[in-house]
Amino acid sequence: MTGPRRHHALLALVASALALATALAPGASAQAGPPGAGHGGTPARSATVMTRNLYLGADLGPILTALATGNDATIVGAATRTWGAVQATLPPERMGAIADEIIAADADVVGLQEVTTWTTFAYNPQTRTVSSPTVAYDFLDLLLDALAARGADYDEVAGAIAHNFSSPPIPVLASPTATFPTRAVQLADRDVVIARSGVTATNARTGTYQNIVSFPFGASTLPVARGWGSADVRVGKATFRFVNSHLEAFGIPGVDAEQVRVAQAGELLAAQAAIATQSGSLPMVYVGDYNSRAPVAAAYSTLLAGVGTDAWTRSHPGDPGFTCCLGATLTDPTNPLTERIDLVLLGEGVKAPRVDIVGDDPAEMTASGLWPSDHAGVVARVVIPARRCR
Secondary structure, three states: OOHHHHHHHHHHHHHHHHHHHHHHOOOOOOOOOOOOEOHHHOEOOEEEEEEEEOOOOOOOHHHHHHHHHOOHHHHHHHHHHHHHHHHHOOHHHHHHHHHHHHHHHOOOEEEEEOOOEEEEEEEEOOOOEEEEEEEEEEHHHHHHHHHHHOOOOEEEOOOOOEEEEEOOOEEEOOOOOOOOOOEEEEEEEEEEEEEEOOOEEEEEEEEEOOOOEEEEEOOEEEEEOOEEEEEEEEEOOEEEEEEEEEOOOOOEOOEOHHHHHHHHHHHHHHHHHHHHHHHOOOOEEEEEEEEEEEOOOHHHHHHHHHHOEEHHHHHOOOOOOOOEOOOOOOOOOOOOOOEEEEEEEEOOOOEEEEEEEEOOOHHHOOOOOOOOOOEOEEEEEEEOOHHHOO
């Protein structure tokens, strides 16, 4: 834990102690919850889970198309526009807005996707080499720092991070008047689980899918790695296995992206079955951006059959619950969401008495008029069966 987060954790601890002293003072009017109640008067074997795609900040389609051409000028032009788009979506401001969502949801554990790191380099156009890497935006650091600044102490669950695809450093123009590139930019994508202070996470695992797509990259290819992370989470008396993943988003000519997702979903279910064999079964909660349209697409059906219950449809029958996707610039003042691909899925015996969508109301746009992400998030209050808690 870094210094600023440790400082805010101490402040939160002091505030909690003061609140407890007030509650126990003679004449205090606070009412105790029923026996076995957890925080907020909810059942002790319950927890709040969340899935949130952070949005890497730009549409990657143009740069992927440019890389396939192998033409230097085309690649530099596309990369320059992509990097400009990322900066225009103001990642620090957006991570602050998502921190507000997490705090408002009172989330115990959050599955994050597109947790991007953007790194810039000095670029020598004569030797085509890069040097002096500088992290421009690390979305995880930005989010955790924003949470800490608001008095909320969260940390990543080590060992449950899926390190997905990375680009090579791609040259960009340093200014609109530049005639040749002197800078380069690189992105690295990962999926991360974060948990609030006091939540115990053990048995952290991660894996990489074998079924992936690869984009043409000059005379070579650029593989788009995808993976998953999981951990055994204990919140109060509730213990469950929490799984986070981001299935394939891109399609390429000649490849059915949904069938890639079906294969990845099968790999994910098989990996979790293997963990259950090795470590014992627990109630299951799957979250993520699965990129498969509920309620009819094939990968969604595969996951639902393998996990059990869709928290949203159980709580909101007949409500489409759209979560995707807002425009790439994040500036559209309307809500053009048209599909549901961000999911909370529940294993046998797990219930979700409350499920909400966040980040889909124009009132939640940032001070600069940006949506926090191109996705909405899903928050669920889950109740874990007592007979399977350990």
